[in-house]
Amino acid sequence: MYYHDFLWRPCRGRYAIILALGLIFSSPMAVFAEADAQTLTLPQAASQALAQNPALQVFTPRLVGLEGKRLTADQNPAFELGFEAENVLGSGELNGLDGAEYTLSLSSVIELGGKREARTRVVTGAYGKVEAERRAEALSLLGQITRQFISSLALQERVHLAGEAVELAKSTHDIVRRRAERGAAPKAEVLRARAQLRQSRLEQDRLKAAYDSRRQSLATLLGEETADFETLDGDLFAFTSSENFPALFRRAQKNPAILIYASEERLREAELELALSQSQSDIRWKVGARHLEATGDSALVVGVSVPLFSGRRNRGEVQTAMAARNEIGYRRESALLNLRSRLYEAYRLHQQGVAAVDAMESQILPDLREALALTRNAYEQGRYSYIEWQTAQRELLSAQRDRVDAATTALLNQSLIEQLTAESLTAVQGASVR
Secondary structure, eight states: OBOOGGGOOOSSSOOBOOBOTTTTTTSOOOBOOOOOTTEEEHHHHHHHHHHHOHHHHTHHHHHHHHHHHHHHHTSOOOOEEEEEEESOSBSGGGBTTTTOEEEEEEEEEEOOSSHHHHHHHHHHHHHHHHHHHHHHHHHHHHHHHHHHHHHHHHHHHHHHHHHHHHHHHHHHHHHHHHHHHTTSSOHHHHHHHHHHHHHHHHHHHHHHHHHHHHHHHHHHHTTOSSOOOSEEEOOTTOOOOOOOHHHHHHHHTTOHHHHHHHHHHHHHHHHHHHHHHHTSOOEEEEEEEEEETTTTEEEEEEEEEOOSSHHHHTHHHHHHHHHHHHHHHHHHHHHHHHHHHHHHHHHHHHHHHHHHHHHIIIIIHHHHHHHHHHHHHHHHTTSSOHHHHHHHHHHHHHHHHHHHHHHHHHHHHHHHHHHHHTSOSSOOOOOOOO
């Protein structure tokens, strides 16, 4: 199963969506609690994308087409009805139809070597491969949706921080202006504080525009022309601790993207069996009745034919099918190497991001908030300069943005780990926006 617990939030209960790989392909659905229509949760986004995204819809007609191929492959060789006329419209004694011979026959082929079963196994193998591709595509789509949701949630948090920066700049401007009115601060400080306030508002407007654009991109990924939601509901700072790397890699080997190779290997094995079956000659038979116009007599006609040297002529097809089968193993090993590399990078970046957020929340931000408060008091008492107060503000705002960046890195890599392992790192849990 593939969960995204770290972005779920309770609202009159708990949002719960279980995206089980065995179920989402037939009828994607989610269980929704009552929610504000202007708010989008990750379960809602995932369910909508699975139901509407064209990338998954293309597999349905492809599977229907393979069902048709299965019906065709499972049929016995067709019967053929034949008619022959000999010694007609000739010369001499064969003039006209007097010496004609008419033969009405029924013919077909007796397949040897299990060709019918081999054909059916090839189609079954192709069907299994498409199903595996469908699972891999669904998992990839879920990962894409999750990463887009996380990035948008991070931008939403930055808009919130920009609002706090505006309030801080406004408060600073008011304090500096009052001190200047008392003659305790020069006019230049008032002008600098006012410029800082305007710059903060410009940055807030820029982030709002960027967030609006990101909302539209997310809506497009969901198959919508316009975004019908205003805010995203999720917790950017809720993390899970991952298992040790060897355990994660063992789980990743069951990823649908890797299991595709097993399905393709079964398909190539079936194609090899079909090629081998073609090496055994089929028996073509014919039975019919012949009428001789000259004597008015009739006779039974029976014929049997067998192609010669079929095995020798088919060696090229067997060799090609065998090479295609042997290739799968090497491709799978290469994919596992790439998977291991990606998984380890995500594993380390996730660990580093979580550690960075913990350090900021437990040590850095508390120190900077206290330092800002002390610097503000000292400035109001005339013991610190305006520049020192501004430096304390910038350091706090920068650390808050770094916290958002670290959290985004942790969650994006957590999402990638879940996609690569096709499993959640934790059980379902609620989370609320901070």
